[in-house]
Amino acid sequence: MLSSAGADMRDMTSVWKTKVLSGLNKIFDKDGKKAAAAEFLKSFNKEEIGKEIDDKKTELEPKVVEVVESSPPEIKALLKDKKTASKIKKNAPAVTKFLEELAKIEFPGAKAVSDAVAKSGTTPLSPAIAFILEKVAPFVPKEEPKAEPEAEAPAPAAETTSREVAVEEEKKEEAAPAEPAAAAAEAAPSTEVVEEKKEEEKPAEAAAAEAAAPAAEPEKQ
Numbered sequence: 001m002l003s004s005a006g007a008d009m010r011d012m013t014s015v016w017k018t019k020v021l022s023g024l025n026k027i028f029d030k031d032g033k034k035a036a037a038a039e040f041l042k043s044f045n046k047e048e049i050g051k052e053i054d055d056k057k058t059e060l061e062p063k064v065v066e067v068v069e070s071s072p073p074e075i076k077a078l079l080k081d082k083k084t085a086s087k088i089k090k091n092a093p094a095v096t097k098f099l100e101e102l103a104k105i106e107f108p109g110a111k112a113v114s115d116a117v118a119k120s121g122t123t124p125l126s127p128a129i130a131f132i133l134e135k136v137a138p139f140v141p142k143e144e145p146k147a148e149p150e151a152e153a154p155a156p157a158a159e160t161t162s163r164e165v166a167v168e169e170e171k172k173e174e175a176a177p178a179e180p181a182a183a184a185a186e187a188a189p190s191t192e193v194v195e196e197k198k199e200e201e202k203p204a205e206a207a208a209a210e211a212a213a214p215a216a217e218p219e220k221q
Contacts, residue, residue, distance in 0.1 A: 037124035040116045044128050049109035053135050056108065063105040064139040071098055079140055083133045085126035092122040095129060102132065109135075 053060065068076065074091045075098050081087065088095055096117055102110035113128045122129060 033120040034124050037116065037120035040112075040120070040125065041128060044109075044112070044131075046131055049131075050135065052108040060105070060107060061139055064102075064107065064136060065141060067098075067101045067105060068136070068140050071101070076140075079133060079137045083130035085123065085130070088126045088129050089123050095122055099129070099132065102136065107132075107136070 068079065072094050074094050078087055078091060078095070096114075099110055099114040099117060103114045109128075109132055113125065113132055116125055116128070
């Protein structure tokens with residue numbers, strides 16, 4: 001009895017998988033896109049593709065950088081952020097175009113994913129798309145933070161003014177002693193002239209005295 005019941009359960013499971021589940025898949029996946037995407041993901045060898053990318057890193061880098069720089073802002077943002085299925089779905093047109101550009105430069109795995117997306121769309125293939133984007137991200141050059149211009153220090157106006165005043169006062173002090181000296185220099189010549197006149201007058205007085213002396217001598221005789 002138990003063995004018979006177990007056999008019946010196995011038969012029911014087999015019927016569920018082969019007929020019921022298959023029928024449900026056909027109802028919800030009339031065009032077969034989901035089934036095709038599921039088959040693709042099974043055959044998508046991430047390890048092999050990752051190894052090929054590492055081997056061709058030097059060759060791929062300039063090409064990938066060029067493609068990334070020419071891509072729209074949403075792709076650049078997606079490469080920096082976490083590659084979730086919702087973000088990939090939200091930017092489906094840009095992601096599809098980006099995969100096509102990567103396929104043109106022969107980025108490993110991009111051509112296969114791009115072809116699969118053309119058949120099944122981005123949503124069911126988001127795991128494969130996210131993998132490709134994660135492998136592209138390291139090639140994107142990091143933006144260096146822009147140095148902010150240093151604020152100019154305000155000129156010490158008060159200090160400058162006080163220095164200028166001090167310099168002017170020093171100039172005045174230096175000029176002040178020069179004025180009496182100049183006055184003395186001007187007065188010096190007049191003193192010399194007076195002395196010269198006195199010296200000239202002395203010989204004249206002596207000559208007059210000598211002339212008067214002989215006249216006085218005869219009177220005594």
